[in-house]
Amino acid sequence: MRISLFVTCMNNVLYPDTGRAVVAVLERLGHQVDFVESQTCCGQMHLNAGYRPEGLSLARKVIDSFEKADVVVVPSGSCTSTMRHLWRDVATDERDEGLVRASEEFAPKVFEFTELLVDVLGVTDVGAYFERRVTYHPTCHSLRSIRVGDRPLALLREVRGIELVELPEFDQCCGFGGLFALKNPDTSAAMGLDKIANVIASGADVLCASDNSCLTHLSTLAKKSPSLVPGYRTDSVQSQPNFEVKHIAEILASTKEGL
Amino acid sequence: MARTFAGAPDFPIGAKVSLANPQLRSNMARATRTIREKRNLRVSELDTWEELRVAGESIKRSGLANLHDLLTTFEKNVTDAGGHVHWAVDAEHARRIVLEIVEETGSKDVVKIKSMTSVEIDLNSALEKAGITAYETDLAELIVQLGDDLPSHIVVPAIHRNRDEVRDIFKAHMGEWGLKAPDDLSSAPEDLARAARLHLRERFLASQVGISGANFLVAETGSVAIVESEGNGRMCLTLPNTLISLAGIDKIIPRFEDLDVFFQVLPRSATGERMNPYNSIWTGVTKGDGPQNFHVVLIDNGRSSALDDRVGRDALRCIRCAACLNVCPVYERVGGHAYGSVYPGPIGAVLTPQLNHVTSDHVAQSLPYASTLCGACFDACPVRIDIPKLLVHLRGEVVDAKRSLTPKSQEQAGMRAASWLFARSSRLRSVGDFGAKTSSPLRGRKISLPGWLSGWSRFRAVPLPSQVTFATWWHKERAVEGETQQPSSRRREFRHKNTSIEPHALGIRPVVAPDAALNQANARDAILSAIRYSNRGQNEQPPIPRSYRRAARVETIDTIEHFKERVSDYQATVRYASFETIDSAIAEALSSRGSTSIVIPAGVPQEWLSSFAGTVITDDGTLEHASINAVDAVVTGCTAAIAETGTVILNSEADQGRRVITLIPDHHVVIVRSGQVVPDVPDVIARLDPARPQTWISGPSATSDIELSRVEGVHGPRKLDVIIVRE
Numbered sequence: 011m012r013i014s015l016f017v018t019c020m021n022n023v024l025y026p027d028t029g030r031a032v033v034a035v036l037e038r039l040g041h042q043v044d045f046v047e048s049q050t051c052c053g054q055m056h057l058n059a060g061y062r063p064e065g066l067s068l069a070r071k072v073i074d075s076f077e078k079a080d081v082v083v084v085p086s087g088s089c090t091s092t093m094r095h096l097w098r099d100v101a102t103d104e105r106d107e108g109l110v111r112a113s114e115e116f117a118p119k120v121f122e123f124t125e126l127l128v129d130v131l132g133v134t135d136v137g138a139y140f141e142r143r144v145t146y147h148p149t150c151h152s153l154r155s156i157r158v159g160d161r162p163l164a165l166l167r168e169v170r171g172i173e174l175v176e177l178p179e180f181d182q183c184c185g186f187g188g189l190f191a192l193k194n195p196d197t198s199a200a201m202g203l204d205k206i207a208n209v210i211a212s213g214a215d216v217l218c219a220s221d222n223s224c225l226t227h228l229s230t231l232a233k234k235s236p237s238l239v240p241g242y243r244t245d246s247v248q249s250q251p252n253f254e255v256k257h258i259a260e261i262l263a264s265t266k267e268g269l
Numbered sequence: 270m271a272r273t274f275a276g277a278p279d280f281p282i283g284a285k286v287s288l289a290n291p292q293l294r295s296n297m298a299r300a301t302r303t304i305r306e307k308r309n310l311r312v313s314e315l316d317t318w319e320e321l322r323v324a325g326e327s328i329k330r331s332g333l334a335n336l337h338d339l340l341t342t343f344e345k346n347v348t349d350a351g352g353h354v355h356w357a358v359d360a361e362h363a364r365r366i367v368l369e370i371v372e373e374t375g376s377k378d379v380v381k382i383k384s385m386t387s388v389e390i391d392l393n394s395a396l397e398k399a400g401i402t403a404y405e406t407d408l409a410e411l412i413v414q415l416g417d418d419l420p421s422h423i424v425v426p427a428i429h430r431n432r433d434e435v436r437d438i439f440k441a442h443m444g445e446w447g448l449k450a451p452d453d454l455s456s457a458p459e460d461l462a463r464a465a466r467l468h469l470r471e472r473f474l475a476s477q478v479g480i481s482g483a484n485f486l487v488a489e490t491g492s493v494a495i496v497e498s499e500g501n502g503r504m505c506l507t508l509p510n511t512l513i514s515l516a517g518i519d520k521i522i523p524r525f526e527d528l529d530v531f532f533q534v535l536p537r538s539a540t541g542e543r544m545n546p547y548n549s550i551w552t553g554v555t556k557g558d559g560p561q562n563f564h565v566v567l568i569d570n571g572r573s574s575a576l577d578d579r580v581g582r583d584a585l586r587c588i589r590c591a592a593c594l595n596v597c598p599v600y601e602r603v604g605g606h607a608y609g610s611v612y613p614g615p616i617g618a619v620l621t622p623q624l625n626h627v628t629s630d631h632v633a634q635s636l637p638y639a640s641t642l643c644g645a646c647f648d649a650c651p652v653r654i655d656i657p658k659l660l661v662h663l664r665g666e667v668v669d670a671k672r673s674l675t676p677k678s679q680e681q682a683g684m685r686a687a688s689w690l691f692a693r694s695s696r697l698r699s700v701g702d703f704g705a706k707t708s709s710p711l712r713g714r715k716i717s718l719p720g721w722l723s724g725w726s727r728f729r730a731v732p733l734p735s736q737v738t739f740a741t742w743w744h745k746e747r748a749v750e751g752e753t754q755q756p757s758s759r760r761r762e763f764r765h766k767n768t769s770i771e772p773h774a775l776g777i778r779p780v781v782a783p784d785a786a787l788n789q790a791n792a793r794d795a796i797l798s799a800i801r802y803s804n805r806g807q808n809e810q811p812p813i814p815r816s817y818r819r820a821a822r823v824e825t826i827d828t829i830e831h832f833k834e835r836v837s838d839y840q841a842t843v844r845y846a847s848f849e850t851i852d853s854a855i856a857e858a859l860s861s862r863g864s865t866s867i868v869i870p871a872g873v874p875q876e877w878l879s880s881f882a883g884t885v886i887t888d889d890g891t892l893e894h895a896s897i898n899a900v901d902a903v904v905t906g907c908t909a910a911i912a913e914t915g916t917v918i919l920n921s922e923a924d925q926g927r928r929v930i931t932l933i934p935d936h937h938v939v940i941v942r943s944g945q946v947v948p949d950v951p952d953v954i955a956r957l958d959p960a961r962p963q964t965w966i967s968g969p970s971a972t973s974d975i976e977l978s979r980v981e982g983v984h985g986p987r988k989l990d991v992i993i994v995r996e
Contacts, residue, residue, distance in 0.1 A: 017739050022698075024734055027736075190638065192722065200602050
């Protein structure tokens, strides 16, 4: 199958390894991956922040860029949700009938990475090997907007050598929330710290998720002193956390020989 | 003077204050966790839950679309039944209407049921200014009032207080308002509830004016429905001679039968119970039973304007269950006060900006951003309000309102820069690659970002690109010559559409100077014409999907057993009897609780009491409250009973009597004939007469206001005995 990668702006600049991991998994499974070089951003940040015309102009750009693609894979739950739901909602809000229609036509082509593997390609065993203790955080958009359900866990369970441990209160938001992290830094950090405490309690060495944005929030928060956060209690996070964060694609791409 | 939310800081500041309060944090975490678990358990019992949500959405949606007609129908039906309907354009107007009614009675005090609408219009301050004392009677509102505090939750206003704090407040302040708390008051919720019962009992018996909110206004019958737990509601609704019910115009539902949805979803969503202890439904004035002077104040206060927003209007479907608060990770951490608004949490974040005009009020402008858009609220909402979608929409309104302001904010500049960056893939690549090349000296260093961006770096390290962008890597390593796609020539240039949305109904909403002599006729016309304007082109009347009524009927014997089990869950006692043994069953129930004097309605057969040796007073409709307060118990029949929820329904028939006799005595013995028991809530609707006052009773009076743990026994009967008579 010919699959077009929408790598997302964040992965493009900060996490190219995630993009390469998606390519590696799909090619290992015998598929052909395209990368439309004119792509930039789905507009999520602008749209969620209330900058509707600016965000929709990015939506139009994505729709145009991927005009020829049949299947678009996105290694992010929240960008998938933006492309599937938010474009249409905001275009409706802005009374842009043309874009509402274009968004509705575009939406069925878009798949979050784990959805693509399980639903479209019909695989759960992607031949991965990863000998670490891993816990999975279902990001809110994966869990409640696009509802990936246990697809990511089904994929992780088939990874050789992995020890999967459960994340306490897994369905709680990590506190990132895009612009929320900037506009409400104190609340965002307090929520993040609770998530970090749960990751520590899970005993995992690696925290994985389908969104590098949430993982960035948690890993950069973990790097600073938790005592800076208002309401910080010593019983929640006692020491500098030492888990690593990884996008789920990088775990699925990993083999005994390395990536 | 009663405290108000006026002058509250923007959400991020309020949140920061709350976050630093460890007591608040642990109270909130414990309480919201408790209520979430209870709610999930009770919701999981219903395999019709999703169908009920769809029906609830659909009923409220069509209610809003036909609001004009429903309100006028409601008005006519209330008036025909002897009540008075008033129309209030805004909070100031509503306060004035209430004051006039109270002043006309000459009463210097009023008893109140918890009503968020009353807080919304800041009624207590107005009453206080006029020399009228308002006594809050709901346990949580009492805690708030005694502690000179503000509500922090829609259903459980004192959720931010734990039991020790409540005890301290009671001990310090009860005496200032009436009977003081016992010196040895413990912090056990049972003791605190008992102290509230004693403190308010005399107040109820002497009250002349009651003020309530309303959960539902039924257009078709002119009925008002109130759900509550403690019995303070029943006290306020039945003992005073004058009753004033405040209701936002959004509280309307079309039909009486629609209650079969809301009486299932509201208790489960709000307090995690199959049914709350008491539902009261009444229509106008019933001669000889309850208030003889009844007023409904229909309040607009921004609602007809919100109705004009095609997306925002969905917030008006809200039934105030607060399930969205209980699941919200932001609310859990910051509590209700941080929102600086009467309606906190996710629903407050979409309702307040619409009621308070998002374009001008800075607190209201901060609220749509008080969410991570995690979506837990939408999943929990029993009427399927897509709160994240509304939040995003309202953020758009905030941004648009600020577009014309100069100088530009840092946020606006940042968004502009991002737009520039994302407009061309080459820009994103160049910036990313440049960052990767130059960032190494910064690696491992503490970076403080300037201004607006400091929100990130205050608590977090700054992520830096360390490798060339994916796009550059692909271009070098993977792109095949000739296959590199150029940006499509069809690419539309960024164009800034004029986003000024069509004018809100504001323009034609009543523009009335606060001091103008508003008369009822022009307020009514102003509200109705604003609604008509907002609803232009919205005359849909879709059929309500009633598939939730499909529940398979079980055999009669199972229904009875099911009923027994469910009633017992409420700490009520259930006995079986036959018509031959009914007298001894009643005598046993009475003596087991030490009840030696009873009151009965005229329709209870004397032979039911042939084995009872104590004093029997028959209510002929003239018994004084004090005389009823002097007996130990009341014995009645009922109209119907619901197995699934363990509910007994009194519909004021001859063997049930006036509402007051089943309220004041501390012990209620109720006789249920097996043929009166139906399987579930929808099955009972046809058996009821909406014209008569109704009381739905599910267990003894109870409260969950202290740390969300249910305690039996507040103002209503603390002991409930049910006798099932097999027919």
